[in-house]
Amino acid sequence: MQNILYTQDGSATPTFKIRGFFYYWPSLAIPSNHFVDFMAQIKRSVRPLFTILLLTVFAITLSFRIIVHGGFFSSFDLDNNILIQPPVLFNSTLLKYAATDVAEDKSKKEIEQLLEGNFANKGRLRTFATWRRFHHDIKARSSSSIPVMLRSPIFYRYWLDFRRNLNNWARKKRFQADIMNELVRLIKHPIDSHNGLMGSDKKYGSCAVVGNSGILLKKNYGELIDSHEMVIRLNNARTERFEQSVGSKTGVSFVNSNILHLCARREGCFCHPYGVTVPMVMYICQPVHFMDYTICNASHKAPLLITDPRFDLLCARIVKYYSVKRFVEETGKSLEEWGSAHDGSMFHYSSGMQAVMLALGICEKVSIFGFGKLASAKHHYHTNQKAELRLHDYEAEYAFYHDIMENPRAIPFVSDKFKIPPVVIYH
Structure with missing residues (x-):
């Protein structure tokens, strides 16, 4: 969600609301009549960065889930740094x-x-x-x-x-x-x-x-x-x-x-x-x-x-x-x-x-x-x-x-x- 913060001289500064908090760039104060063009340029420049950020977060989350739940690798106890091995699957018929x-x-x-x-x-x-x-x-x-x-x-x-x-x-x-x-x-x-x-x-x-x-x-x-x-x-x-x-x-x-x-x-x-x-x-x-x-x-x-x-x-x-x-x-x-x-x-x-x-x-x-x-x-x-x-x-x-x-x-x-x-x- 985007908002506009108007300065004392009537110019507009773009702000962005993330999780209930507003973020803005005071140094980027621009006249209000150019704001639309400014935002279009910002969107074009931010989109690839935002995509990379999403991919990075996804990769980190996936890695964390693999570590915690065993997955294909051995895992670690994050509190004690102790190696936790995934369970071994024995043949139940053979065990019986x-x-x-x-x-x-x-x-x-x-x-x-x-x-x-x-x-x-x-x-x-x-x-x-x-x-x-x-x-x-x-x-x-x-x-x-x-x-x-x-x-x-x-x-x-x-x-x-x-x-x-x-x-x-x-x-x-x-x-x-x-x-x-x-x-x-x-x-x-x-x-x-x-x-x-x-x-x-x-x-x-x-x-x-x-x-x-x-x-x-x-x-x-x-x-x-x-x-x-x-x-x-x-x-x-x-x-x-x-x-x-x-x-x-x-x-x-x-x-x-x-x-x-x-x-x-x-x-x-x-x-x-x-x-x-x-x-x-x-x-x-x-x-x-x-x-x-x-x-x-x-x-x-x-x-x-x-x-x-x-x-x-x-x-x-x-x-x-x-x-x-x-x-x-x-x-x-x-x-x-x-x-x-x-x-x-x-x-x-x-x-x-x-x-x-x-x-x-x-x-x-x-x-x-x-x-x-x-x-x-x-x-x-x-x-x-x-x-x-x-x-x-x-x-x-x-x-x-x-x-x-x-x-x-x-x-x-x-x-x-x-x-x-x-x-x-x-x-």
């Missing part, structure tokens, strides 16, 4: 399939049988042979039932502890995305207490997770591994004579319950290749292994910690997701065909994968050693084993390790409240 545990019903039935004292079809585990080694007056009525002659108070106490431990574990067996934020309390606090330290919520400054691959024999990582505040080793792989490649320091021995089951056959349930004071963290492969835990826990001088089943379920879902995703992308087959290719009811994450997940939860920085295979290298640096079991999908786990290092937001099922720390993989 990965979250399904085909062995859940079988596992529940087995747990119920064990709690009732029915050990049918568990003879291959030789559990009772293990128990008799510790207490010789136990007599079993049959191979399918619990011993009926409970003449030993020690055995009765073990039996009660076994049922309590198994029952508590089974009750907590549910999915909880933010379980990663509880690992400091569940794992680090007991270890700190054992080491005479106050339980602190502060994580370990640096952690080394040492795998057992034969590729370590081609490296001299020993000194680098030992320089970490916490060193986590897998399944009692020995370090003696391999110190130059794998180091000698051990803060946590991470094992699966099959390892403890083998140890339970030894006198005194000895399972300490790194010394009797090194804490052991174990995940349960089979519920019946709580028998071995009950016996061995009584003799361990260091903490013998069982991983929380909520943590186990998180690891299981992540590994299955990566395995199914890889299967579908590489073969072009349907999701349902994955089970027959990987023996779905027996499919499981490796000890190494869960040890890495554990380190992510209790460490500020994580270094990974001895993960990977080479045709020219031994399968394990400390054994002559030729190949791994089919119940693991190592290629899928390698894809997971790549994502925790390069693209953590691509990892499914982990709560947004948990921040994955920096990870370095040493090949």
